[in-house]
Amino acid sequence: MLEKMPIFQKIKSYIINQIELGVWKEGDLISSEAMLTKMFNASRMTVNRALRELSTEQILMRRQGVGTFVAIQKFQSTLLEIKNIADEITARGQKHHSELHRLEVIKANEWQALQFQIKAGDRLFHSLIVHFENTTPIQVEERWVNPKIAPNYITQDFDLITPNAYLMNVAPLQSMAYKLEAIPPTEAIAKMLRIDKTQPCLVLHRTTHSNNQAATSAIMWHPGDRYHFISG
Amino acid sequence: MLEKMPIFQKIKSYIINQIELGVWKEGDLISSEAMLTKMFNASRMTVNRALRELSTEQILMRRQGVGTFVAIQKFQSTLLEIKNIADEITARGQKHHSELHRLEVIKANEWQALQFQIKAGDRLFHSLIVHFENTTPIQVEERWVNPKIAPNYITQDFDLITPNAYLMNVAPLQSMAYKLEAIPPTEAIAKMLRIDKTQPCLVLHRTTHSNNQAATSAIMWHPGDRYHFISG
DNA sequence: GAGTGGTCTAGACCACAAT
DNA sequence: TTGTGGTCTAGACCACTCC
Numbered sequence: 399m400l401e402k403m404p405i406f407q408k409i410k411s412y413i414i415n416q417i418e419l420g421v422w423k424e425g426d427l428i429s430s431e432a433m434l435t436k437m438f439n440a441s442r443m444t445v446n447r448a449l450r451e452l453s454t455e456q457i458l459m460r461r462q463g464v465g466t467f468v469a470i471q472k473f474q475s476t477l478l479e480i481k482n483i484a485d486e487i488t489a490r491g492q493k494h495h496s497e498l499h500r501l502e503v504i505k506a507n508e509w510q511a512l513q514f515q516i517k518a519g520d521r522l523f524h525s526l527i528v529h530f531e532n533t534t535p536i537q538v539e540e541r542w543v544n545p546k547i548a549p550n551y552i553t554q555d556f557d558l559i560t561p562n563a564y565l566m567n568v569a570p571l572q573s574m575a576y577k578l579e580a581i582p583p584t585e586a587i588a589k590m591l592r593i594d595k596t597q598p599c600l601v602l603h604r605t606t607h608s609n610n611q612a613a614t615s616a617i618m619w620h621p622g623d624r625y626h627f628i629s630g
Numbered sequence: 631m632l633e634k635m636p637i638f639q640k641i642k643s644y645i646i647n648q649i650e651l652g653v654w655k656e657g658d659l660i661s662s663e664a665m666l667t668k669m670f671n672a673s674r675m676t677v678n679r680a681l682r683e684l685s686t687e688q689i690l691m692r693r694q695g696v697g698t699f700v701a702i703q704k705f706q707s708t709l710l711e712i713k714n715i716a717d718e719i720t721a722r723g724q725k726h727h728s729e730l731h732r733l734e735v736i737k738a739n740e741w742q743a744l745q746f747q748i749k750a751g752d753r754l755f756h757s758l759i760v761h762f763e764n765t766t767p768i769q770v771e772e773r774w775v776n777p778k779i780a781p782n783y784i785t786q787d788f789d790l791i792t793p794n795a796y797l798m799n800v801a802p803l804q805s806m807a808y809k810l811e812a813i814p815p816t817e818a819i820a821k822m823l824r825i826d827k828t829q830p831c832l833v834l835h836r837t838t839h840s841n842n843q844a845a846t847s848a849i850m851w852h853p854g855d856r857y858h859f860i861s862g
Numbered sequence: 863g864a865g866t867g868g869t870c871t872a873g874a875c876c877a878c879a880a881t
Numbered sequence: 882t883t884g885t886g887g888t889c890t891a892g893a894c895c896a897c898t899c900c
Contacts, residue, residue, distance in 0.1 A: 404888060430866065441890045443675070446867080454686075459744055462867045463898035580812035580832035580854030598830030598854065600812035622812030622830065636869060662885065673871045678886080694886045695879035749897085 405440050409448035412438075414457065417468055427465045428458070483539070484560050487531045498556050499590070500526040513605065514544045514612045523551045525561060528590050535591045538619040547613040565606075565614055577603040580622065587619050598622035637672050641680035644670075646689065649700055659697045660690070715761045715769050715850075716792050724763045730788050731822070732758035736774075745837065746776045746844045755783045757793060760822050767823045770851040779845040797838075797846055809835040812854065819851050830854035 403411070416422045429437070434445045449466055452458040459469045487494040504524045511518040523543040528535050541561055543551045548568050551561075583591065583599045591599075600622050605615040635643070648654045661669070666677045681698055684690040691701045719726040736756045743750040755775040760767050773793050775783045780800050783793075815823065815831045823831070832854050837847040 406888080432865080441892090443870090443891090444889060446869090447888095449867085460867065461744070461898085462896065463865080465866060465898095577858050578810065578832065579858045580830040580852075582828075582830055596814075596828055598812040598814055600810065600832075620812075626809050626811045638869080664884080673873090675872090675889090676870060678888090679869095681886085692886065693879085694877065695884080697885060 405438060406444050406448040406451070409434060409438055409440070409445060410452055413448070413452060417457070422468050424468050426468045428468060430465060482560050482563050483529045483537055484563070487529075487536070492531045495530050496556060496560070497528045497530070498525070499528065500524060501552060501556070503552060510542060510615075513615060514542075516544070516546075521545050523548070525551075525556070527556060527561065529560075534624065536620065536625055538587055538590050539616060540619075541614060541616040543614045544612060547611060561614075561616075576605075579603075583619060591619065591621050593621045593623075600625055637670060638676050638680040638683070641666060641670055641672070641677060642684055645680070645684060649689070654700050656700050656702050658700045660700060662697060714792055714794050715771070716795070719761075719763045719768070727762050728788060728792070729760045729762070730757070731760065732756060733784060733788070735784060742774060742847075745847060746774075748776070748778075753777050755780070757783075757788070759788060759793065761792075766856065768852065768857055770819055770822050771848060772851075773846060773848040775846045776844060779840055793846075793848075807837050811835075815851060823851065823853050825853045825855075832857055 413422075413428065416428070422428050431442055431445045431449065434440070434449075435442050438445065449458060449460065453460050453466075456469050459467045461467075484494040484496075502524050504522050505519050506514065506516055506522040508518050510516075510522055511520065514522065516522070523545060525539075525541045525543070527539045527541075529537040529539060539561065543561075543565070545551070548565055550568075551564070554561075554564050556564075579601050580598050581601055583593065583595060583597065585595065587599065588595045588597070593599075600620045602618045602620075603616070604618070606613050645654075645660065648660070654660050663674055663677045663681065666672075666681075667674050670677065681690060681692065685692050685698075688701050691699045693699070716726045716728075734756050736754050737751045738746065738748055738754040740750050742748075742754060743752065746754065748754070755773075755777060757771075757773045757775070759771045759773075761769040761771060771793065775793075775797070777783070780797055782800075783796070786793075786796050788796075811833050812830050813833055815825065815827060815829065817827065819831065820827045820829070825831075832852045834850045834852075835848070836850070838845050
């Protein structure tokens with residue numbers, strides 16, 4: 399497969415590889431066009447195209463008269479799409495795992511009953527999971543699920559599939575509402591995220607609807623210093 | 631200013647212009663590389679670059695052996711819409727006013743130079759405004775503006791029009807990037823928002839691009855207990 | 863002045879699609 | 882076979898930055 403790859407593409411792959419291997423880190427000066435020209439036995443135009451494209455892809459930064467640098471990755475994570483935290487983390491080349499703290503059936507209180515259009519005291523699934531990037535906690539996900547929409551939620555193995563991914567499978571998404579806020583963590587949240595009580599949290603509340611019913615409601619807590627929402 | 635524009639950029643502008651004028655509509659076959667080569671008295675490589683870039687920008691679609699077509703525009707949901715804080719507040723039936731703290735010309739530092747694709751030391755507009763809902767501060771808006779895009783930014787009366795509204799008028803929006811985070815306020819921010827230093831802030835960074843240049847970059851600080859982003 | 867990237871040319875060979 | 886785009890070369894001139 400490498401045989402048929404265009405030269406500019408090979409050069410791009412090489413550079414991305416060097417960055418992923420950690421040979422070139424954020425902010426580092428990388429090889430000049432002249433050096434790459436010799437290294438790949440290619441014309442400067444071809445090298446230039448590779449570097450220019452990586453530059454518009456925000457992987458490199460170029461400055462005339464100075465050189466080409468590995469771009470500073472200013473974004474940690476996603477936009478407000480329906481995204482899976484596990485995919486997000488692995489997409490960044492990091493390792494994801496999660497700790498299941500709770501997975502239980504509870505009785506809906508008044509407020510939840512209203513939200514899910516059920517009766518107070520009816521069954522409702524509840525889960526509490528902490529997601530890790532490598533060994534660092536990055537999200538506390540507290541979730542309530544309507545049993546009518548996902549009756550088997552309670553029997554899933556959330557080491558294998560995230561709640562979000564499972565729910566996307568069983569319940570076709572209709573609409574969602576979200577709220578984003580910056581608040582201090584509760585004591586329990588601070589402990590799970592291993593942060594100080596004074597460290598702000600970025601909190602995303604999201605309720606999704608399926609078949610005209612509230613399917614699931616989630617509160618996702620992120621350490622303000624380790625997680626951002628981005629979009630572009 | 632058109633004189634100094636690179637040829638590939640002129641070709642891109644020409645094509646975009648033709649599309650905007652309705653000469654070429656969605657799905658239409660446009661001029662071939664050979665024709666554009668003659669029309670602009672340019673080399674094929676230059677024409678190719680223009681068309682290739684417009685193709686990666688999803689403005690054109692190219693098919694080998696067939697030709698180049700105007701792309702079918704897909705919908706893009708902006709989850710965080712381009713909202714005007716003043717409109718938002720008046721839409722809630724409240725009264726908006728703002729206090730101008732700074733409106734000045736500064737010299738770009740290295741980081742800003744990279745962001746705006748200008749040289750370090752070049753002119754850059756800077757403004758700092760606090761927005762109020764009735765008598766309560768609700769947003770500190772710190773903004774940097776590229777003079778090439780909005781040369782008259784510095785002479786506006788921001789009691790009459792918000793920076794955002796003004797910039798939307800003078801610079802057709804091309805794309806934007808967001809970052810959302812939860813962080814503690816600086817001392818200056820805390821004072822302007824009249825909040826305690828321990829109160830988390832919901833901070834939105836937004837950079838918008840126009841004519842392939844960064845037009846403006848803004849940091850908007852909100853008290854975490856008084857402001858949320860919502861959508862539904 | 864030396865080194866960097868930004869742009870451009872005038873050719874070339876190739877893969878692909880329509881005729 | 883003709884015309885299309887995809888890629889590539891070996892030069893060139895320029896603007897910029899740093900020493």
